[in-house]
Amino acid sequence: MEPLTESYFYILLCLYRGPSHGYGIMQDALRLSEGRVHIGSGTMYGATGSMMKKGWIEECPAPDTDRRRLYTLTDKGREVLLAEADRLRSLAAAAENIIGGEDNEE
Amino acid sequence: MKNKKHRYVMYPAWEYRREAEDLNKFSEEGWQLEKGGCFHSVFYRDENARYRYALDYNQSIDDPVRYRDTFAEQGWEFVSDTFNGWHFFRKKYDPALPPAEYEIYTDEQSVRDMAGRWSRLGTTLGAIELAVTVLNAWMAFREPSVTGILITLACLMLGIVILTGARRIRRQDTDRPRKSLRWCFSLVFLLLAAGLVYSFFRVHADSYSEYVYDPAAGPWTWSFDVHLPDFYTLDAEADTDANVDITVTDKDGKVRAVFGGGQDLRAKAAMFLMPGTYDVTVQYAPDTPDGTAGMFRFEVD
Numbered sequence: 001m002e003p004l005t006e007s008y009f010y011i012l013l014c015l016y017r018g019p020s021h022g023y024g025i026m027q028d029a030l031r032l033s034e035g036r037v038h039i040g041s042g043t044m045y046g047a048t049g050s051m052m053k054k055g056w057i058e059e060c061p062a063p064d065t066d067r068r069r070l071y072t073l074t075d076k077g078r079e080v081l082l083a084e085a086d087r088l089r090s091l092a093a094a095a096e097n098i099i100g101g102e103d104n105e106e
Numbered sequence: 107m108k109n110k111k112h113r114y115v116m117y118p119a120w121e122y123r124r125e126a127e128d129l130n131k132f133s134e135e136g137w138q139l140e141k142g143g144c145f146h147s148v149f150y151r152d153e154n155a156r157y158r159y160a161l162d163y164n165q166s167i168d169d170p171v172r173y174r175d176t177f178a179e180q181g182w183e184f185v186s187d188t189f190n191g192w193h194f195f196r197k198k199y200d201p202a203l204p205p206a207e208y209e210i211y212t213d214e215q216s217v218r219d220m221a222g223r224w225s226r227l228g229t230t231l232g233a234i235e236l237a238v239t240v241l242n243a244w245m246a247f248r249e250p251s252v253t254g255i256l257i258t259l260a261c262l263m264l265g266i267v268i269l270t271g272a273r274r275i276r277r278q279d280t281d282r283p284r285k286s287l288r289w290c291f292s293l294v295f296l297l298l299a300a301g302l303v304y305s306f307f308r309v310h311a312d313s314y315s316e317y318v319y320d321p322a323a324g325p326w327t328w329s330f331d332v333h334l335p336d337f338y339t340l341d342a343e344a345d346t347d348a349n350v351d352i353t354v355t356d357k358d359g360k361v362r363a364v365f366g367g368g369q370d371l372r373a374k375a376a377m378f379l380m381p382g383t384y385d386v387t388v389q390y391a392p393d394t395p396d397g398t399a400g401m402f403r404f405e406v407d
Contacts, residue, residue, distance in 0.1 A: 022175075022179045022180070038212050040180070042160075042162050042177075046216050049172075069176070069179075
């Protein structure tokens with residue numbers, strides 16, 4: 001599987017602990033990335049639409065008082081997220097072996 | 107003071123960022139967009155509001171309600187859309203917010219997806235335009251006319267401009283508007299307009315008459331005027347039992363075309379004619395019996 005874009009990764013990550021709506025995902029992604037990843041509306045619509053087609057996330061009913069769309073992670077989406085997290089851990093470990101080692105030598 | 111303003115201007119698709127910047131500028135001047143369009147936009151007066159605008163291109167939205175809801179969640183208000191898939195949004199401007207708050211596409215992939223959507227359409231339109239150019243060129247070659255040449259040039263230029271624009275939008279080379287491309291785009295419309303005007307003022311003359319041979323009266327002549335230099339075709343038909351010569355001459359007596367020697371003549375002659383008066387002369391052969399009748403039809407187009 002191809003690596004996920006940052007937006008895809010953060011959307012899946014933000015849904016890992018439970019359903020959320022677009023604005024909530026955007027805020028969480030901003031917080032988790034320490035202000036680096038802002039997911040704009042066009043990006044959010046395209047990414048959520050694409051992930052719904054792939055069956056990684058789905059819409060779930062929102063409370064009657066809330067008009068916003070709620071998204072939730074599917075089992076397939078969870079697998080994709082965990083696989084990507086493994087891949088990133090492996091990348092980080094490889095970098096740590098080389099760069100971390102050089103730092104230690106210095 | 108007027109509270110509404112209509113603006114008639116066309117932005118090429120690859121200048122969508124410049125269009126949004128212009129809308130932001132108008133908003134700062136107190137003119138807020140009410141309806142955006144490809145050729146015509148409407149603004150209303152509100153000096154207290156300040157908006158930032160964003161244009162999205164998406165011609166195949168599978169869930170329009172979810173689409174607008176997703177924008178609304180981040181404070182984007184839908185303004186209007188166009189028949190060809192452009193959507194105008196605006197958000198209240200707060201100088202304290204970072205510029206990223208006013209971007210709707212925030213990663214490379216989604217920018218590329220959006221650009222790819224228009225780029226595919228642009229490439230298809232450009233290719234169709236070039237095919238139309240070939241067809242026009244073939245027609246202009248078969249029946250030359252200034253209008254045909256102008257329209258062929260306009261189609262060729264439009265095809266090149268669209269393909270170049272599609273390439274620019276695909277490469278996201280949209281921050282620096284290219285004046286040359288904009289000039290070429292304007293030139294397309296000038297060429298088309300010139301072609302239409304030329305076609306309108308071109309001469310179209312015809313004559314259908316009977317001419318009975320009378321040696322004392324001399325040859326019979328029909329005249330037509332040309333106002334614009336162009337390629338013209340003289341379509342001649344003669345229905346008579348005698349041999350006739352038909353000659354086209356300009357005002358200096360210079361022969362421009364000759365049909366002749368036959369009965370039941372059907373002939374066409376293509377000529378480039380400058381403005382002036384031209385004579386079409388019908389001359390019966392000397393051995394023609396008096397009283398021989400003939401029907402003659404001429405058409406200049």
